[in-house]
Amino acid sequence: MSANRTPTLPSGRCPPRGPLQRTGKAGSTQDLGWDGAPRVRKATTKAQGGFTLVEMIVAIVILGVGLAGVMVAFSTAVRGSADPVIHQQLLAIAEEMIEEIQLKPYAASPNGAPAGCARDTYNDVADYNGYAPGKVCTVDGTEVAALAGYAVGVSVGSATLGGVGEALRIVVTASKGSQSLSLVGWRTNYAQGSAP
Template sequence: MCAERRATPRRRHQGGFTLIEAIVAIVVIGVALAGLLLAVNASVRGSADPVLQRQLLAVAQQYMEEVQLQPWAPAANGTPAGCARDTFNDLLDYHGYSGSVCAVDGTAIAALAGTTVSISVADGTLGGVAAARRITVTVARGGQSITLTGWRTDHAS
């Protein structure tokens, strides 16, 4: 007698993922990407702040230098008229100046639209020097501002 062998199907080990494994992988990758995007968003949002601060500082330094280079005068003889400063010929003419950032001749600088500047010049005493004036330049834009304070003395007296 001959025994017949019945062919039994072999179970093959199939490679791949189950549905549960795929869902878990998608959730883990999604959470990781969300965390990464939050970190990138925070760094990108904050990266413009230093640029704006440097721009405000550069504008304030330019105005401070312009004011400090003016000659000393006992009294102001010019009045701020709009943005133009080409008629200012002494230190006190800048007191009370306020407005948008522009060139000396009054030409608006489009790249600095929305940036404002104000200048104050006040008599003061600096280390025993009676003929001294304190210059304060404030530049602001978008809720941020920077203030520079400098001194100018009458070295001729």
């Protein structure tokens, strides 16, 4: 046998140059290999699944716009979340001061002048009128370091409350920067007929 010899089929015939075809049922044809056996066809490859470059760029742009919107909303919420803390602190300062004032007697009595922002010599409600040290201090006049930047002011004036002529209207305003909070309280002369 020579090396250049063409292979032969088992019947001794040479294979045809083109693919062999056999007619099957209902007129379908089947390709045959050089040896007459059915040839296995490779499945035609469809376009591979995945995204094109354009689709990826569009998806990135859409996700970027969506994330930017979420970040704007998140930063707005975070920026405003400190404000309730300041508001609660202003409320606590104002409530403490108005409670302190309302516990004092209605009737005016002589007292000594306080030193600095002290309130330890105040012995009646009217003594607090005009109190505005520009900071928050304890009763004895010690500045509260943790409340630096906060301020409190008080005004007390005569008013009528629901037909009661002897009433004092107390307005306490606590502030920090541009934020402020005012509380209004009342003190009546409910003990006018009783001895101290």
